[in-house]
Amino acid sequence: MDPAILPGMAASNSIVSALGDAGYRLTAPRLAVADLIATHDGHFTASDLAAAARDRRLGISRATLFRALDLLIELGVVERLDLPTGEHAYVPCAPAHHHHVVCSRCGRTAEVDDAGLLGAVREIERQSGFRIDAHRLEMFGLCRHCLARTAS
Amino acid sequence: MDPAILPGMAASNSIVSALGDAGYRLTAPRLAVADLIATHDGHFTASDLAAAARDRRLGISRATLFRALDLLIELGVVERLDLPTGEHAYVPCAPAHHHHVVCSRCGRTAEVDDAGLLGAVREIERQSGFRIDAHRLEMFGLCRHCLARTAS
DNA sequence: GTTTCAGTTGAGACTCAGTCTCGACAAGTC
DNA sequence: GACTTGTCGAGACTGAGTCTCAACTGAAAC
Numbered sequence: 196m197d198p199a200i201l202p203g204m205a206a207s208n209s210i211v212s213a214l215g216d217a218g219y220r221l222t223a224p225r226l227a228v229a230d231l232i233a234t235h236d237g238h239f240t241a242s243d244l245a246a247a248a249r250d251r252r253l254g255i256s257r258a259t260l261f262r263a264l265d266l267l268i269e270l271g272v273v274e275r276l277d278l279p280t281g282e283h284a285y286v287p288c289a290p291a292h293h294h295h296v297v298c299s300r301c302g303r304t305a306e307v308d309d310a311g312l313l314g315a316v317r318e319i320e321r322q323s324g325f326r327i328d329a330h331r332l333e334m335f336g337l338c339r340h341c342l343a344r345t346a347s
Numbered sequence: 348m349d350p351a352i353l354p355g356m357a358a359s360n361s362i363v364s365a366l367g368d369a370g371y372r373l374t375a376p377r378l379a380v381a382d383l384i385a386t387h388d389g390h391f392t393a394s395d396l397a398a399a400a401r402d403r404r405l406g407i408s409r410a411t412l413f414r415a416l417d418l419l420i421e422l423g424v425v426e427r428l429d430l431p432t433g434e435h436a437y438v439p440c441a442p443a444h445h446h447h448v449v450c451s452r453c454g455r456t457a458e459v460d461d462a463g464l465l466g467a468v469r470e471i472e473r474q475s476g477f478r479i480d481a482h483r484l485e486m487f488g489l490c491r492h493c494l495a496r497t498a499s
Numbered sequence: 500g501t502t503t504c505a506g507t508t509g510a511g512a513c514t515c516a517g518t519c520t521c522g523a524c525a526a527g528t529c
Numbered sequence: 530g531a532c533t534t535g536t537c538g539a540g541a542c543t544g545a546g547t548c549t550c551a552a553c554t555g556a557a558a559c
Binding site for chain 1: 427429431433435446448450451457459460461462463464466467468470471472474475476477478479480481482483484485486487488489490491494
């Protein structure tokens with residue numbers, strides 16, 4: 196194990212506690228991945244994460260990184276997004292059902308709750324004759340900060 | 348050019364007219380791709396399309412297939428979906444803004460219009476402080492046919 | 500009819516995200 | 530200490546999608 200990975204570097208972090216609560220071992224590579232994710236402000240791609248791990252000389256292999264990501268997706272603390280460009284990205288988030296708004300300029304994301312969407316989905320169910328079991332809404336635009344910067 | 352590709356095989360087809368209207372050449376490979384897409388009932392993946400082209404011995408290269416798909420996406424007559432499995436799929440559709448409901452069992456898709464979604468998006472805009480320029484809603488469930496089959 | 504030229508093609512190499520396998524290691528249990 | 534189970538890194542592999550390049554096509558200009 197690479198000495199650069201030290202448990203404790205990301206002690207206070209909801210991702211770590213989600214791992215622990217679910218009964219998974221809090222190994223050094225997992226803590227390191229959790230820490231990398233926690234330091235990201237908005238969404239990130241798998242290769243962003245791999246590059247960050249390389250920069251910090253964490254010595255985490257690609258396979259381990261993807262395994263950790265899968266685990267965190269399964270636990271609901273990370274979600275996979277599909278950007279309009281077709282790229283896959285990941286965002287840290289709360290485990291409850293919600294949707295993401297992604298800033299097209301800086302990559303910041305915000306989580307939003309239902310906000311009347313469920314009504315629209317029920318209406319669509321009625322229109323289409325489908326029984327809708329799952330839905331995914333992704334929104335893209337400009338965040339508060341980028342809007343302010345554009346206006347000034 | 349492979350003699351199996353004969354223009355006219357897909358004469359009456361909205362995809363073909365969209366190509367023509369946009370000023371693109373109606374070449375045999377493009378007509379063949381349009382025809383392949385038109386014969387698909389629900390969504391399909393790029394490799395489905397490649398396999399179908401191979402079965403019919405159309406002699407269309409992968410690059411040409413992807414080029415044709417890109418073109419049709421640009422024209423808005425085909426849309427790219429992200430299935431819950433993480434796979435990319437494509438669906439033929441109308442160029443106007445709409446959303447897709449995908450049957451998780453048989454793959455059939457239905458297009459639905461806004462149905463009150465815009466109100467929800469405005470509310471989310473207010474909540475989050477973002478200016479939302481684009482959104483994508485995908486819904487997954489069971490279509491009328493699969494529901495009936497399940498019930499019986 | 501010939502020439503020209505942009506648009507289009509197929510072949511195949513390439514990239515990149517994500518998966519899989521395998522042998523090694525580490526922690527907990529007996 | 531032996532065993533079991535979970536986890537690890539290395540590296541090969543897969544498959545979608547892209548890129549390049551030389552060849553071809555067809556419409557327009559001459």
